[in-house]
Amino acid sequence: MTMFKQTIALFQPYKWRLLLVLLYAILGGAFATLPPILLGKLVDVVLPGVLTHVIGWLVASVFFAFLGKVIFESLQEFVQVKIGLDIITDLQLHAFRKLHRAPMSMFATTPRGDILFRLTHDVEAIQNLNSTVIPRFLQQMLGAIAAFVAVIAIYWPAALIMLCVFVIYLGPSYLLGRKVRKLSEVQRDMLADLYAHMQESIESIRLVRSFVTEEEETNTQTVKLNAWKKFAIYAALISKVNWRLGQMMQIASPGIVMLVGGFAVWQEDITVGTLVACIGFIPAMFNPIRALAENALLIQQAIPALHRIYEYLDLPEEQAAGLPVVGTVRGDLEMENIWFTYPGTEEPVLRGVTLEVQAGQHIGIVGASGGGKSTLIQLLLGLYSPEQGTVRVDGKDMMTHDRNSFRQQVGVVSQETFLLNSTLRQNLLYACPDASQAELDAAVQASGLSEFLEGLEAGYETVVGERGLKLSGGQRQRVALARAILRHPPVLIFDEATSSLDGATEERVQESLEQLMPGRTTITIAHRLVTVREADQILVLDRGVVAERGTHEELLKLQGQYYRLYMAQYSELEKEGAV
Ligand SMILES: Nc1ncnc2c1ncn2[C@@H]1O[C@H](COP(=O)(O)OP(=O)(O)OP(=O)(O)O)[C@@H](O)[C@H]1O
Numbered sequence: 001m002t003m004f005k006q007t008i009a010l011f012q013p014y015k016w017r018l019l020l021v022l023l024y025a026i027l028g029g030a031f032a033t034l035p036p037i038l039l040g041k042l043v044d045v046v047l048p049g050v051l052t053h054v055i056g057w058l059v060a061s062v063f064f065a066f067l068g069k070v071i072f073e074s075l076q077e078f079v080q081v082k083i084g085l086d087i088i089t090d091l092q093l094h095a096f097r098k099l100h101r102a103p104m105s106m107f108a109t110t111p112r113g114d115i116l117f118r119l120t121h122d123v124e125a126i127q128n129l130n131s132t133v134i135p136r137f138l139q140q141m142l143g144a145i146a147a148f149v150a151v152i153a154i155y156w157p158a159a160l161i162m163l164c165v166f167v168i169y170l171g172p173s174y175l176l177g178r179k180v181r182k183l184s185e186v187q188r189d190m191l192a193d194l195y196a197h198m199q200e201s202i203e204s205i206r207l208v209r210s211f212v213t214e215e216e217e218t219n220t221q222t223v224k225l226n227a228w229k230k231f232a233i234y235a236a237l238i239s240k241v242n243w244r245l246g247q248m249m250q251i252a253s254p255g256i257v258m259l260v261g262g263f264a265v266w267q268e269d270i271t272v273g274t275l276v277a278c279i280g281f282i283p284a285m286f287n288p289i290r291a292l293a294e295n296a297l298l299i300q301q302a303i304p305a306l307h308r309i310y311e312y313l314d315l316p317e318e319q320a321a322g323l324p325v326v327g328t329v330r331g332d333l334e335m336e337n338i339w340f341t342y343p344g345t346e347e348p349v350l351r352g353v354t355l356e357v358q359a360g361q362h363i364g365i366v367g368a369s370g371g372g373k374s375t376l377i378q379l380l381l382g383l384y385s386p387e388q389g390t391v392r393v394d395g396k397d398m399m400t401h402d403r404n405s406f407r408q409q410v411g412v413v414s415q416e417t418f419l420l421n422s423t424l425r426q427n428l429l430y431a432c433p434d435a436s437q438a439e440l441d442a443a444v445q446a447s448g449l450s451e452f453l454e455g456l457e458a459g460y461e462t463v464v465g466e467r468g469l470k471l472s473g474g475q476r477q478r479v480a481l482a483r484a485i486l487r488h489p490p491v492l493i494f495d496e497a498t499s500s501l502d503g504a505t506e507e508r509v510q511e512s513l514e515q516l517m518p519g520r521t522t523i524t525i526a527h528r529l530v531t532v533r534e535a536d537q538i539l540v541l542d543r544g545v546v547a548e549r550g551t552h553e554e555l556l557k558l559q560g561q562y563y564r565l566y567m568a569q570y571s572e573l574e575k576e577g578a579v
Pocket residue numbers: 108342343345349368369370371372373374375376
């Protein structure tokens with residue numbers, strides 16, 4: 001959709017209120033035309049002493065005209081500001097919702113800072129314009145049109161002079177405005193990049209401190225800031241030139257009108273009062289131009305900001321709307337001849353992988369790092385779509401069913417754990433808000449978290465810090481585990497779920513996992529082969545291909561990759577007494 005069409009679509013739900021705005025603005029504009037006309041009358045009939053008794057009426061009329069203008073313009077501003085805020089919230093929510101429906105590849109290729117910048121600062125740039133400039137501009141435009149019509153009616157040459165002044169001004173002003181807009185576009189991208197760097201730098205504070213790269217981080221920020229500042233100064237300078245140009249025209253036009261009008265008064269074509277009224281209308285006619293010049297920077301910043309948000313509204317969606325749900329999942333999973341290449345890369349990560357799991361079975365996936373194990377899981381969850389091949393859940397093709405309805409029934413514990421800067425309770429309840437205290441306690445017990453929890457003064461109400469920074473890696477992983485347990489899912493996926501636990505805890509957690517498994521389809525990705533020894537089927541994934549498959553015993557007998565991996569770990573395991 002074009003920018004214009006998208007903007008019209010945004011206003012569409014508020015069309016009746018917009019009509020009201022227009023009505024108020026027209027009434028305000030009509031009242032605004034009265035004072036200069038009344039002033040002209042004052043000059044013509046009262047000052048020369050022709051009709052001194054009407055002075056009271058004229059003054060009262062001027063007062064009421066101003067009152068009418070203020071009332072209708074205030075009403076218009078109020079309704080318009082409210083519409084503006086409604087539109088801004090719609091826009092932000094729409095973009096936010098769209099992001100949550102966007103394909104995962106979008107997040108792999110876009111810096112998080114840029115996303116956040118669009119949802120906050122870009123929205124704010126439009127909001128600045130929306131709350132002040134646009135409502136006034138409508139008033140000023142209508143006021144200017146009304147003034148123009150009035151001047152045509154009382155002395156048309158003055159209107160012609162004003163029109164010429166506008167035309168002379170508009171040319172350079174348009175060119176300067178275009179320049180500011182281009183600068184603002186670059187500036188906006190620079191600002192987003194700056195923001196992304198700031199965010200990344202603060203988020204990786206542990207990395208920065210441990211590698212002592214504070215100075216480098218500050219230097220990068222300085223370079224980015226200085227580049228942005230250079231553009232900002234240039235844009236501000238150009239918009240000031242534009243503003244001054246508008247001011248010059250505003251000063252020059254009464255002079256020209258006075259000159260031409262004065263000659264007409266001398267020739268007795270018009271009265272002094274008519275000339276006074278014409279001059280009185282000049283500020284109203286100039287108001288929109290002055291406002292445009294004064295707010296040029298704000299306007300030119302808002303246009304690229306709007307464009308950047310519209311880019312998000314145009315994002316493709318991960319899946320089509322209205323697909324049928326999968327219903328209660330039994331747990332039969334099937335991946336047939338899956339080929340997949342990450343967007344923006346050349347080499348396929350998965351090359352013809354086939355996997356069949358019957359409900360309640362336990363499947364282990366092992367293999368060297370980078371072999372494609374986690375990618376396979378992402379495809380199973382529908383986070384990416386295969387280039388070729390089919391993913392089926394209980395025989396239902398995931399490409400033609402609502403993927404969320406399947407994901408809701410899967411408990412995933414991965415290498416990375418995502419915690420909210422909130423209490424332990426809220427983190428645990430994230431996937432299952434209705435769980436009872438007894439269920440919570442049971443999940444905590446099963447995941448091996450109880451000891452840690454007992455040691456906490458605030459217990460469940462302990463705040464875990466941004467991304468769980470107040471917890472150790474193992475504690476974070478156990479929270480993730482408890483979360484998955486709480487869901488009672490028919491399908492469980494453990495992607496290196498116990499990788500950051502110490503030997504003793506790993507054993508305990510492993511036991512808890514094993515207790516959870518019966519009756520559920522479980523997929524375990526593991527580097528430590530002992531974790532999957534009991535699995536019904538083990539897949540050895542090597543550079544995107546299933547190199548071997550079978551039970552632990554079958555694979556040992558094969559004396560291939562699995563056997564070599566197992567033997568390499570054997571002595572280690574023996575030391576830990578795991579075999
Ligand atoms: N978002 C991505 N974009 C591009 N390439 C990616 C992306 N994620 C992973 N890869 C690449 O895909 C390949 C498979 O990665 P994957 O994470 O699936 O391997 P893995 O077998 O799970 O490895 P590990 O055991 O180390 O977790 C790797 O070469 C990796 O560099």
